[in-house]
Amino acid sequence: MSSYHFFVASLPMLLPDAAPPMTLDGFLELARVYLSAADWQTLTALEAGRPSQHSFVKGWRRAETQLRNAIARQRASRLGQDAAPWLKEHEGYDVTLERSVAAAFQESNPLRREKALDAIRWRQADELAGLDSFATPAILAYFIQLQILARAAERDVAQGRARRQSIVDPTPGQKDTPAPATAVAES
Secondary structure (H helix, E strand, O other): OOHHHHHHHHOOOOOOOOOOOOOHHHHHHHHHHHOOHHHHHHHHHHHHOOOOOOHHHHHHHHHHHHHHHHHHHHHHHHHOOOOHHHOOOOOOOOHHHHHHHHHHOOOOOHHHHHHHHHHHHHHHHHHHHOOOOOOHHHHHHHHHHHHHHHHHHHOOHHHHHHHHHHHHOOOOOOOOOOOOHHHHHHO
């Protein structure tokens, strides 16, 4: 039995919409111990956004680029703008991914929309992981899914509402402030 079998078997199970069972740094510390030098280099390239020729990393970046392009098109459409300045080139085209993003944007609640986008990313990582749960692609997919959970855990509803309010009404309190007497008298 390889060290990858022990490593993968020792990792806590990840569930969508659950709290991350470990930190990203904790995962990276363990991975550094168990992964070969080449696989460690691939993982750190994935984490840092550095170039990699690994098929998982290339597939993930292609899918993530298409997903971000689809998000940019949806947001630009809502604002009546051209999305072209924000689009990045990528190989291939996954119509299911495009449709999934369009469906996510049917959700009016921003938090639920983000969760739907997380679910798309989760499925993409699962697809790229392949069938061998103990192979490098599965370990890389685990890392991506752990990142998704970590980002989701950082979302705070109160901060989100405050951020939205600062955009909608950038000068809070002015509506409640009575107009100066001279302004009322003149009208």
